[in-house]
Amino acid sequence: MLPLAIPNEEVVAIEHVILDFNGTLAVDGKLISGVVPRLEALSSLVTVHVITADTNASARSELASLPCTLKIIGRDKQDQAKLEYARSLGLGRVLAVGNGRNDGLLLKNAALGICLIQQEGAAVASMLAADIVCVDIKDALDLLLQPHRIVATMRN
Numbered sequence: 001m002l003p004l005a006i007p008n009e010e011v012v013a014i015e016h017v018i019l020d021f022n023g024t025l026a027v028d029g030k031l032i033s034g035v036v037p038r039l040e041a042l043s044s045l046v047t048v049h050v051i052t053a054d055t056n057a058s059a060r061s062e063l064a065s066l067p068c069t070l071k072i073i074g075r076d077k078q079d080q081a082k083l084e085y086a087r088s089l090g091l092g093r094v095l096a097v098g099n100g101r102n103d104g105l106l107l108k109n110a111a112l113g114i115c116l117i118q119q120e121g122a123a124v125a126s127m128l129a130a131d132i133v134c135v136d137i138k139d140a141l142d143l144l145l146q147p148h149r150i151v152a153t154m155r156n
């Protein structure tokens, strides 16, 4: 469990982290350097989930040795599919990370949503739906491993 204690707000107990794959954990279908050790560390705190349209058909092989669950979604209503997956876990216990248009509902409805820019860019609607925007996945995962950074960003 990852407690987020933002001043003047209820403490949020994050139990699940849901990540998009392409544009988030990977570029051109390949895991981004530095992701593996961070996901391994994160998996000792929370359950790690990857949900993806798998544009490059590489998610299963790239993630094979990592401590995470993988959900590959279909062609249609991908934003709804991602949201429903998070809802099944309990939205109030989910922190979500993504970059695409199909991550927008997930980022908006999760307890905390982080939108990434990286090499693929971010869908503007998804960026506006998120709570935090990071340039790089390594920075986003380091926020989770050093949650005082999130507190500093989110306090008011």
Ligand SMILES: [Mg+2]
Binding pocket: 020, 021, 022, 023, 024, 098, 099, 100
């Ligand atoms: Mg993406």
